[in-house]
Structures are given as structure tokens and as C-alpha cells.
Amino acid sequence: METAIQEAVTELKALLKEDQISENPTVLERHSHDESYHTPVPPDAVVFPGNTDEVSKIMQIADSHHVPVTPFGLGSSLEGHVVPVEHGISIDFSLMDKxxxxxxxxxxxxxxxxxxxxxxxxxxxxxxxxxxxxxxxxxxxxxxxxxxxxxxxxxxxxxxxxxxxxxxxxxxxxxxxxxxxxxxxxxxxxxxxxxxxxxxxxxxxxxxxxxxxxxIPEQITAARASFSSVDEAVEAVTAVLQAGVPVARIEIVDEASMKQVNNYSELNYQEVPTLFMEFHGNEAGLQQDVDFTEEILGDFGCLDLQFETETKARNQLWEARHNLAYAYVHGHPGRKLMVTDVCLPITEMAGAIHHAREALENLGLPGGITGHVGDGNYHVLLMIDMDRKEEVEKAQELNSRIVEYALSRGGTCTGEHGVGIGKRKYQLKEHGDALKVMDKIKQALDPKGLLNPSKLSYKEEEAVQ
Amino acid sequence: METAIQEAVTELKALLKEDQISENPTVLERHSHDESYHTPVPPDAVVFPGNTDEVSKIMQIADSHHVPVTPFGLGSSLEGHVVPVEHGISIDFSLMDKxxxxxxxxxxxxxxxxxxxxxxxxxxxxxxxxxxxxxxxxxxxxxxxxxxxxxxxxxxxxxxxxxxxxxxxxxxxxxxxxxxxxxxxxxxxxxxxxxxxxxxxxxxxxxxxxxxxxxIPEQITAARASFSSVDEAVEAVTAVLQAGVPVARIEIVDEASMKQVNNYSELNYQEVPTLFMEFHGNEAGLQQDVDFTEEILGDFGCLDLQFETETKARNQLWEARHNLAYAYVHGHPGRKLMVTDVCLPITEMAGAIHHAREALENLGLPGGITGHVGDGNYHVLLMIDMDRKEEVEKAQELNSRIVEYALSRGGTCTGEHGVGIGKRKYQLKEHGDALKVMDKIKQALDPKGLLNPSKLSYKEEEAVQ
Known part of the structure; x- marks a missing residue:
């Protein structure tokens, strides 16, 4: 292996310009991790191709020397996707940015x-x-x-x-x-x-x-609706969707997460379960949608409803929501982010979030809940001290309980973050024999197993039964 | 082969009830063709499974005897998908209809x-x-x-x-x-x-x-708009889509096809290029969409615009459009239906339809043009006398010219009908080396090549370069 990678690097240096390949420890460290809690592993070298032809030649070199290859964008993934678990070459696409x-x-x-x-x-x-x-x-x-x-x-x-x-x-x-x-x-x-x-x-x-x-839609209206419980908020969402209102966004942020939002973004939102919504459409249709939504939310115990149509106010509202993960990271220096990511049928949402909140309390973990509730996809955000074994184990236990709940109700272990390292152990339970089909496809297209190895497919010895 | 199929049929007879397997010539004929011009081939036997377990056992029997298997729904496909080209077993799913x-x-x-x-x-x-x-x-x-x-x-x-x-x-x-x-x-x-x-x-x-x-949307409005040329109608569609109006349907039917519609459905629509449209939404939004569309269509030379909101009138309008293929078949007894099916980027639509009309005229073929113009997908409907070699060749030539035009402009040879038998020869030209990936997947999942053989993947010897 040592020799293989050295030979590959020599060929890559002949192919690429000097600043397109690096073995600098700082560069290797940057490509050893994403934004998640997964254990960093540095690649042996990082290449920065400038065009398709260079990528093709890099792949040919890696193939001929049996060297693993891991693509790298910006490292913002949340399940360790870009961690080059088996070392080798990381391909950084930052020069291909047109x-x-x-x-x-x-x-x-x-x-x-x-x-x-x-x-x-x-x-x-x-x-x-x-x-x-x-x-x-x-x-x-x-x-x-x-x-x-x-x-x-x-x-x-x-x-x-x-x-x-x-x-x-x-x-x-x-x-x-x-x-x-x-x-x-x-x-x-x-x-x-x-x-x-x-x-x-x-x-x-x-x-x-x-x-x-x-x-860009003719008109956009954003809204923020406060509720006294997560259950009421989720039930309100379900009712809005079932009424056929074509909402463009509908997000839930729980009490704990609203606190983080306020602290990080210096805002004074009420610290109760809150829906962030957005409506897109023509002026007349949108007004009818907004009026109808207001009526439904009222029926489900909405405490307070604020609309924003001005771009600046809308942006502030969504920035607060978007910065939530960063708010958690910022608020817990030295800790690492773990985010659950299940997705379920919409009628299972209220029960699932309720169950997640109970699991947090049972395990004595602090954590916020937020989610793309319109899709049935929600997240629990946890900040973990990786040096405290018990805390890491509790966080893993929480993730497992949440995934088990979702899978037993027709859901998936990951709605949008992907499998990476963190969801491999749930693949067998979720997909059953379909996993064999996935393995056959992987084997057919990457027979040497060099493309981002040890990702996505399951690890038999670790599989949750 | 003879022995293999006989052995398989014997095992299938032991597995299934008497009325779940047939070798009756009428039943075999029914499963030898779809609604297209492709040459019929009868299966050796037809099975009618009643549940998943029976389907699984049928597949196991076919697998163990190396007998081809072709699934059959109602035979309404348009590229010979259900024709059991290599004989064997057709699986008819009509008993699994819950x-x-x-x-x-x-x-x-x-x-x-x-x-x-x-x-x-x-x-x-x-x-x-x-x-x-x-x-x-x-x-x-x-x-x-x-x-x-x-x-x-x-x-x-x-x-x-x-x-x-x-x-x-x-x-x-x-x-x-x-x-x-x-x-x-x-x-x-x-x-x-x-x-x-x-x-x-x-x-x-x-x-x-x-x-x-x-x-079901709160409100549905249908519309029929007449134009003096196909070009104007297509340009009007492009403008409506680019204005962001969320049309639910937007179909073009040319002059020749309007004649068929009138004859078959006993209607008196004007026999000029016509757009059939439908709008879904809430009452207020839909009215704004309809008003905006009316304005745009006027700018593009719309001769006449009729709206229908009553269910009965809307259904009559769409039945006329839906019956178009049957209108052609009904109007040409003894002939077979060939339908082209390319799909292109929307800005290429007007040119493509113009080119198709020219090709029809150059080749001296009668044919109607219709299409899901909002998706960039249009059809030329031809009724062919399969006994006249020259006519069949001309129809094939038309299909080729239309496909070539679409592929050279970023389109696809089939927007919705599928590859079946008729589009195999264009697969290499459309997909290039991606076809090797498809072949590897097929090989990985069906190593004996028994599932609907001679379909979808390309025939090297016939491939259009």
C-alpha cells in the first residue's frame, strides 16, 4: 500500500501543476473531516483538478495503483462522507467552480x-x-x-x-x-x-x-407561528398540508432550539415551539393561501402569528432558522455535532417528535429538535463531548432509538444527510435484501472498491438487527 | 429449449390452479402484441399469478429452466414492450388488481x-x-x-x-x-x-x-385556444411557461389531428392548430393565472379562446384529446399505429415540430402531430400499412429523422413510451458509454438474461451511429 500510494503520487505530480497536489499536513487535516462527530482520517494526498480530463486521468492513476479516491466539496456533510477512511487520494473540486x-x-x-x-x-x-x-x-x-x-x-x-x-x-x-x-x-x-x-x-x-x-415567484410571504407545544404545531402543519395549501417551506423549531437561535442571532423571538413558513405564488392566490393557513393555525392553538413580506425581514427570519446548526456549534465550543435525520410519513410526525423528546429526557441529553416538517423529516441536534465515552454512547443510543422508531413506521434512517459512516449500521434493517441489489451495482461499477470505500454500504459485523 | 419450456410449464401447472396457466392459442395471441406496429410473437404459455409468492415461485421456475419471462399488464404499450420476442412465459397481472x-x-x-x-x-x-x-x-x-x-x-x-x-x-x-x-x-x-x-x-x-x-384541486378550469399556425401555438406555450403560470396541462393538437378528433368524437372544433389547457388552484389564484394566460395567448395570435369550468364540458374536451390515438386507429382499419415520442428542451420545440411537419411532407406521409408541449414532448401519429414495404421504410425514416433532430439538440428518443423494441437502435447514439453502465446493471441483476430479453438495451448490429 505504501508503495502503491507513492507511485500514484509520483504520477499525479507529473500530471498536475505544482499547486494542484498537496501533501501539506494542514491541507491533509482540512480534508480529514466534515462538520460531524465522525473520527477524522487524513488522506495521503489531496489533488485539485481543473477540468474533466484531469479528473479522468486521476481516476485512471488511482485505478491502476489500487489507491482509494474520496471526492471532497466543502466538507459540510454531516455523516462523515468526505472522511477518507482508507486514506489514499482526496479529490478537492474547489478549482472547478464555474x-x-x-x-x-x-x-x-x-x-x-x-x-x-x-x-x-x-x-x-x-x-x-x-x-x-x-x-x-x-x-x-x-x-x-x-x-x-x-x-x-x-x-x-x-x-x-x-x-x-x-x-x-x-x-x-x-x-x-x-x-x-x-x-x-x-x-x-x-x-x-x-x-x-x-x-x-x-x-x-x-x-x-x-x-x-x-x-423567482411574483410574491413571497414568510410567517412565524408560535405554539404552546410541539404536538400542536405538528398537528397544525398536518392540517395545512391536508387542506392542500401549497406551502413553499414549513419548518418546526422547538423551544430549546429557539433559545439557541435567540442567543446566536441576537433576536427576541418567543422561546416556544415555532413554525417558520413561506408561501410563493401570484398575489391573489397567495393571499387566499395565507388567509386559509391563518384560519387553520388558529384552530390548532396558534399563540401568535407574524407575517413578513419585505425581503429584509424575510431574510432575517430564514437566517435565524438556517443558522441553527451553527448556533449550536458556536454555543458549545470543544464539542462535536451529531444530528439525527429520520423521515417518516406525515401522520407519524407528531408521535415521532414526541418519542424523540422523551428519549432525550430519559437519556438525560440536552438537544434541540427542528425539521422540515412538511416532508416528515426532522432532526435532533446534539453537541457531544467526544472525550466522554458515556455521553457518546448515550448519543448513539438516542440515534438508534429514533431510527428504530422511524423504520418501524415506514420511514427511512436518513431523509437528506445520507448514509456516510453514521447510517451504515442501519442499512440492513432498512433495506433488507434490497441491499444485495445495491451491493451488486457497486460491485459492477467499482469492482476494485476504490471509490469512497467504507461508505454507504453496510458493515455486516456492525449491522443493527 | 423445447424441453426447458415443457419442463417449466409442467412445474408451473403443479404450482398454479388450472385457470392460472394457459396455452390456448387465443390467449397466446392476445399476449403476442401491444398496440404498436411491432411484429407479434406469441409466448409459449401465459401465467396469471394471484399473489407475490406465486410470482416469486414462477420466477424461480423460469430461472431454474433458463426460460424467458415477459411481464404483461394490458398490452397498451407503444414500442412492443410486452412482445415475448424470445418466447417463454408471459406473466399476466390481471388477477392482481386490488x-x-x-x-x-x-x-x-x-x-x-x-x-x-x-x-x-x-x-x-x-x-x-x-x-x-x-x-x-x-x-x-x-x-x-x-x-x-x-x-x-x-x-x-x-x-x-x-x-x-x-x-x-x-x-x-x-x-x-x-x-x-x-x-x-x-x-x-x-x-x-x-x-x-x-x-x-x-x-x-x-x-x-x-x-x-x-x-382534487379546489377549482379546475379548462381552455381550448385556436391558432393559425403550430409555430404560433408553440411560441405561446413557451411564453406562458416562462411567465411562471403553473399550468396543469398544456397540449398541442395540430390541424390534421383536430380533423381526426372531430370525426371520431363527433365534434365541431375548428380544424386549426389548437392548445388544450387546464389550470388547477384556489379560486382567486386560478382566476389570476387564467387572466394572465389569456393576455399572453392574445399576444401570440390566438384566434379563439374558450374556457370550460363545468366538469361535463371539461371531460368532453379532454376525452376528445385522449381519444386521439384511438381516433387514428379507428379511422384507418387494417393499418398499424406508429407514434414518435421525442422530448426536447422547450426552446427547441417550435423548430422540432416544424422539422417534423417538413419531414412528413418530404416523405409524402399523412400524419398528425400532438404533444405534451409543456414538457417538450410531442408525438407524430402515423397509421402504417405493414404490407407495403416502402411505406414501412418511410415511416422508419421519419422516426429516425425526428430522433436525430432531438438528440442533436439535447433531447431524448423517448419522453414517455419507453425503449421496448422500437428505440433500441438509438440507445448507443443517445447514451454513448453510459450504455455500458446500463449493461453492467442488467448483467448484475439478471445474469442469465431471462427478464424481457431483447428489450431496452441496444442491438449492436442495428445501432444508429
Missing amino acids: VLETKEKDFLVKVQPGVTRTQLNKELKKYGLFFPVDPGADATIGGMAATNASGTLSVRYGIMRENVRDMEVVLADGTVIHSGSLAAKSSSGYHLNGLFVGSEGTLGCFTELTLKVYG | VLETKEKDFLVKVQPGVTRTQLNKELKKYGLFFPVDPGADATIGGMAATNASGTLSVRYGIMRENVRDMEVVLADGTVIHSGSLAAKSSSGYHLNGLFVGSEGTLGCFTELTLKVYG
């Missing part, structure tokens, strides 16, 4: 994988367009495709998988393919787009992505 | 594969719900999933792949898996749902499907 082409009349944009979400939206704004997938973090588009990210707006605009129309993908042996086309739909061949989105770097590297974009 | 469970508060319904679209919607109506994927034909849900069907409402509600949440799938060796969960989204493992939807019976048989359903 918005290549905006086809505004076709509602399409082509980007390189290193483009970030806010960078893309800044460019799209020139055309009156926006890209709606918004996981909170200012992640790269390549990373968002790798984990099948979603976030606050997905209840209305869909998840990453539904908004990627085509990708240029470099396979394990360096072959370059396209996974889709520019057509809005296709029944031609197997759905490779859907397969590669969410594949977490285990089937190939993305070098170009064509995304579906949307016109 | 709507198993409606979870109305979760907007989910679980069905068996033999349930038809209208049967499902009749059941859902009891709950104020509907399933929006509407390919025109009253196909089975299993068949619609197999071809990744879409149709008139997909511009608003998405295609089959986006509305299937979970499937029970029987694999080549009889293993039963689930491809998804009941959660609205998931980042857990590879996206098997997306892979199996559109796999045309080449990767497994579907035995249960959980679908996303929608509340």
Missing part, C-alpha cells in the same frame, strides 16, 4: 461541481431565476448531488434528485459518461441520473451538473 | 400492479384524491411504472418515477425486495425506486406499488 451556462428560457443551468449554492443563486438572480434546493449549509452543488440534499424548500420544489437533469460523471476507470439529457423527462434506458445522485462518491465523480431552475 | 390501502392523510395509496388508472381514480375519488399520471390509455399501474409513463398532467404533477414511493419487486431469482419506503424523501442507499421505474420488465416484476396521490 457556472458554465444559464439557459434561462429552458430553466436550466450547467455548473461545475465546486460551485456553491449561494454562488449559483447570485448568478441566477440576474435572470430572475433561483435554485430551490437549500440544505442550510452553503454546500457545493457536487456535494449536494452526492448526498441527495434537500432542505427547507423541498416540500414545494423537490429534492436534489428531482432537480438534476444531467451530470457528466467520471467512472472508476476514468470513463466519462452523461447520466441524463436536457429533456424535461425521458423513458430512455435505466435512470442513471437517479442512481448517481445520492451515491455519495461511491460510483463516480461528478464533473458537470445541469440543474432545473425556477422563476 | 387497491390494497388508501392512507389518505399521508397522500399515499398501495396497489397491486394490475390495477388500472381509471379504476384507481374511481377509488381515490371517495377520499377527494386523485392520481395525476395520465398517459391517455387506461393502462395498468404496473405497466405505467415499467415504462415510466407520464402524459398530460406531468407538467404540473411529475412523471411516474416521481410519483412511485415504494415498490415490492420480484427479482430474476425470485427474491422479493422493497425499492423504497413510505417517507416523502430519503438519502438512504442507492435509488432503486428510480432504477426499477422505467426498467421495462428487464430487472424484475412489480407486485405492489405505493404511489403519491394528490387532493
Whole structure:
């Protein structure tokens, strides 16, 4: 192995410019972890390709020397996806950060994988367009495709998988393919787009992505609704959705998390369970939606309802929600973030959140609950002291209880963060024999097992039964 | 081979009741073709399983004797999907035709594969719900999933792949898996749902499907707009979409097809290029959408615009559109239907339809043009006399020209009908090296090549370069 990586690095140095490859300890450390609690592992070297051809040649070199390859966007993942568990080469896409082409009349944009979400939206704004997938973090588009990210707006605009129309993908042996086309739909061949989105770097590297974009709505109204209990808030959401109101965002933030929001963003929101909502539409339709929602929320014990239509006030409201994870991290120096991520049918939400709150209390863990309640996806945010074994074990126990609850009710162990390292042990329980199909696909496309090894697929010895 | 199939049939007769297996020539003929021009081939036997366990055992028997298996819904496919090209066993799902469970508060319904679209919607109506994927034909849900069907409402509600949440799938060796969960989204493992939807019976048989359903909108308005040219009509559509109006359907029917509609449905619509539209929403919003659309259509030379809000009048309007293919078949006894099915970026639509019309005239073929213009998907309908070699060749030439045009502009050879037999020769040109990935997946999941053989994947010797 030692020799293999040294030989590969020598060939990579011949291929790339001096500043496109690094073995500097600081650079290796930066690529050893993401934003999660998972144990860091440094790669042997980091490469910074500038184009598809270089990525293809890097993959060929790695393939010929049997060296593991781990793609790296910005390291904002939450389940250890970018940790190069078996060392080898990390491919950092930060030099491939161009918005290549905006086809505004076709509602399409082509980007390189290193483009970030806010960078893309800044460019799209020139055309009156926006890209709606918004996981909170200012992640790269390549990373968002790798984990099948979603976030606050997905209840209305869909998840990453539904908004990627085509990708240029470099396979394990360096072959370059396209996974889709520019057509809005296709029944031609197997759905490779859907397969590669969410594949977490285990089937190939993305070098170009064509995304579906949307016109900025004529009118946007945001709202913040306070409740005396999480149950009431969740029941109100369920009623709004069942009434067919096309909400663009509908998020829950519990009491504990509202405290963090206030502290971090210097705000004075009431520290009670709160719904953050947004409505998009034409003026007349939106007003009818807002009025109807107000009526429903009232029926479910809403204590206070504030609307914001001005851009600045809306942005402040959403910044507070978006900064929640950072608020936790900021408020707990020296600790590491663990976030649960189950997703369930909407009728199971109230019970699931109730169960999670009970589990937190039983285990004596402090933690906040927040979630994309319109999709049935919620998170418990925990700040863990990794040096305290008992605390780590309690956090793992909490995660397990929450996952078990979700799986027993038709849900999934991860709604949007992905499997990475942290959810591998639940894969067998969630997928059963379908996991064998996934393993066969992995084996067929990456027979040497070099692409982001020890991720996504399950570890038999650790599997939860 | 003879012996293999005889042995398999003997085992199947021991497994199934007498009326669940047939070698009757009339039954074999019924399963030898779909609604298209492709050459019929009868299976050796047809089985009618009643449950998942029987399907699994049928697959095990077929696997052990190396006998091909072709799933059959109602035979309404348009590219020869159900033709058992290599003979063997056809599995007819007509006994598995139950709507198993409606979870109305979760907007989910679980069905068996033999349930038809209208049967499902009749059941859902009891709950104020509907399933929006509407390919025109009253196909089975299993068949619609197999071809990744879409149709008139997909511009608003998405295609089959986006509305299937979970499937029970029987694999080549009889293993039963689930491809998804009941959660609205998931980042857990590879996206098997997306892979199996559109796999045309080449990767497994579907035995249960959980679908996303929608509340029947508060208000529905239909409209019919006449234009003096197809170009003007398509430009009007593009403008409506670019203005961000959330149309639920927007269909084009050209002059020749309007004649067929009038003849078949005994109507007196003006025989000029016509847009059929539908708007769904709340009362206030919908009125604003309708007013805005009227304004835009006027700017693009709309000759006449008629709105219908009454259910009966709306249904008559859509029945006329839906019956179009039958109108052609009915109007040309003894001939066979060939339908082109390309899909392109919306800005390429006007050029593509113009090119298709020119190609029809150059080749001296009569044919109507219609399409789901909001998705960039249009069809040329041709009635061919299969006994006239020159006519068949001309029709093939037309199809080729239309596909070439679409592929050269970022489109796909099939927007919704699927590959089947008719689009295999375009697979290499459309997908390039991505086809090798598809072949590897097929090889991994069906190593003996028994599931609907000679479909979907390309024939090297026939491939269009």
C-alpha cells in the first residue's frame, strides 16, 4: 500500500501543476473531516483538478495503483462522507467552480461541481431565476448531488434528485459518461441520473451538473407561528398540508432550539415551539393561501402569528432558522455535532417528535429538535463531548432509538444527510435484501472498491438487527 | 429449449390452479402484441399469478429452466414492450388488481400492479384524491411504472418515477425486495425506486406499488385556444411557461389531428392548430393565472379562446384529446399505429415540430402531430400499412429523422413510451458509454438474461451511429 500510494503520487505530480497536489499536513487535516462527530482520517494526498480530463486521468492513476479516491466539496456533510477512511487520494473540486451556462428560457443551468449554492443563486438572480434546493449549509452543488440534499424548500420544489437533469460523471476507470439529457423527462434506458445522485462518491465523480431552475415567484410571504407545544404545531402543519395549501417551506423549531437561535442571532423571538413558513405564488392566490393557513393555525392553538413580506425581514427570519446548526456549534465550543435525520410519513410526525423528546429526557441529553416538517423529516441536534465515552454512547443510543422508531413506521434512517459512516449500521434493517441489489451495482461499477470505500454500504459485523 | 419450456410449464401447472396457466392459442395471441406496429410473437404459455409468492415461485421456475419471462399488464404499450420476442412465459397481472390501502392523510395509496388508472381514480375519488399520471390509455399501474409513463398532467404533477414511493419487486431469482419506503424523501442507499421505474420488465416484476396521490384541486378550469399556425401555438406555450403560470396541462393538437378528433368524437372544433389547457388552484389564484394566460395567448395570435369550468364540458374536451390515438386507429382499419415520442428542451420545440411537419411532407406521409408541449414532448401519429414495404421504410425514416433532430439538440428518443423494441437502435447514439453502465446493471441483476430479453438495451448490429 505504501508503495502503491507513492507511485500514484509520483504520477499525479507529473500530471498536475505544482499547486494542484498537496501533501501539506494542514491541507491533509482540512480534508480529514466534515462538520460531524465522525473520527477524522487524513488522506495521503489531496489533488485539485481543473477540468474533466484531469479528473479522468486521476481516476485512471488511482485505478491502476489500487489507491482509494474520496471526492471532497466543502466538507459540510454531516455523516462523515468526505472522511477518507482508507486514506489514499482526496479529490478537492474547489478549482472547478464555474457556472458554465444559464439557459434561462429552458430553466436550466450547467455548473461545475465546486460551485456553491449561494454562488449559483447570485448568478441566477440576474435572470430572475433561483435554485430551490437549500440544505442550510452553503454546500457545493457536487456535494449536494452526492448526498441527495434537500432542505427547507423541498416540500414545494423537490429534492436534489428531482432537480438534476444531467451530470457528466467520471467512472472508476476514468470513463466519462452523461447520466441524463436536457429533456424535461425521458423513458430512455435505466435512470442513471437517479442512481448517481445520492451515491455519495461511491460510483463516480461528478464533473458537470445541469440543474432545473425556477422563476423567482411574483410574491413571497414568510410567517412565524408560535405554539404552546410541539404536538400542536405538528398537528397544525398536518392540517395545512391536508387542506392542500401549497406551502413553499414549513419548518418546526422547538423551544430549546429557539433559545439557541435567540442567543446566536441576537433576536427576541418567543422561546416556544415555532413554525417558520413561506408561501410563493401570484398575489391573489397567495393571499387566499395565507388567509386559509391563518384560519387553520388558529384552530390548532396558534399563540401568535407574524407575517413578513419585505425581503429584509424575510431574510432575517430564514437566517435565524438556517443558522441553527451553527448556533449550536458556536454555543458549545470543544464539542462535536451529531444530528439525527429520520423521515417518516406525515401522520407519524407528531408521535415521532414526541418519542424523540422523551428519549432525550430519559437519556438525560440536552438537544434541540427542528425539521422540515412538511416532508416528515426532522432532526435532533446534539453537541457531544467526544472525550466522554458515556455521553457518546448515550448519543448513539438516542440515534438508534429514533431510527428504530422511524423504520418501524415506514420511514427511512436518513431523509437528506445520507448514509456516510453514521447510517451504515442501519442499512440492513432498512433495506433488507434490497441491499444485495445495491451491493451488486457497486460491485459492477467499482469492482476494485476504490471509490469512497467504507461508505454507504453496510458493515455486516456492525449491522443493527 | 423445447424441453426447458415443457419442463417449466409442467412445474408451473403443479404450482398454479388450472385457470392460472394457459396455452390456448387465443390467449397466446392476445399476449403476442401491444398496440404498436411491432411484429407479434406469441409466448409459449401465459401465467396469471394471484399473489407475490406465486410470482416469486414462477420466477424461480423460469430461472431454474433458463426460460424467458415477459411481464404483461394490458398490452397498451407503444414500442412492443410486452412482445415475448424470445418466447417463454408471459406473466399476466390481471388477477392482481386490488387497491390494497388508501392512507389518505399521508397522500399515499398501495396497489397491486394490475390495477388500472381509471379504476384507481374511481377509488381515490371517495377520499377527494386523485392520481395525476395520465398517459391517455387506461393502462395498468404496473405497466405505467415499467415504462415510466407520464402524459398530460406531468407538467404540473411529475412523471411516474416521481410519483412511485415504494415498490415490492420480484427479482430474476425470485427474491422479493422493497425499492423504497413510505417517507416523502430519503438519502438512504442507492435509488432503486428510480432504477426499477422505467426498467421495462428487464430487472424484475412489480407486485405492489405505493404511489403519491394528490387532493382534487379546489377549482379546475379548462381552455381550448385556436391558432393559425403550430409555430404560433408553440411560441405561446413557451411564453406562458416562462411567465411562471403553473399550468396543469398544456397540449398541442395540430390541424390534421383536430380533423381526426372531430370525426371520431363527433365534434365541431375548428380544424386549426389548437392548445388544450387546464389550470388547477384556489379560486382567486386560478382566476389570476387564467387572466394572465389569456393576455399572453392574445399576444401570440390566438384566434379563439374558450374556457370550460363545468366538469361535463371539461371531460368532453379532454376525452376528445385522449381519444386521439384511438381516433387514428379507428379511422384507418387494417393499418398499424406508429407514434414518435421525442422530448426536447422547450426552446427547441417550435423548430422540432416544424422539422417534423417538413419531414412528413418530404416523405409524402399523412400524419398528425400532438404533444405534451409543456414538457417538450410531442408525438407524430402515423397509421402504417405493414404490407407495403416502402411505406414501412418511410415511416422508419421519419422516426429516425425526428430522433436525430432531438438528440442533436439535447433531447431524448423517448419522453414517455419507453425503449421496448422500437428505440433500441438509438440507445448507443443517445447514451454513448453510459450504455455500458446500463449493461453492467442488467448483467448484475439478471445474469442469465431471462427478464424481457431483447428489450431496452441496444442491438449492436442495428445501432444508429
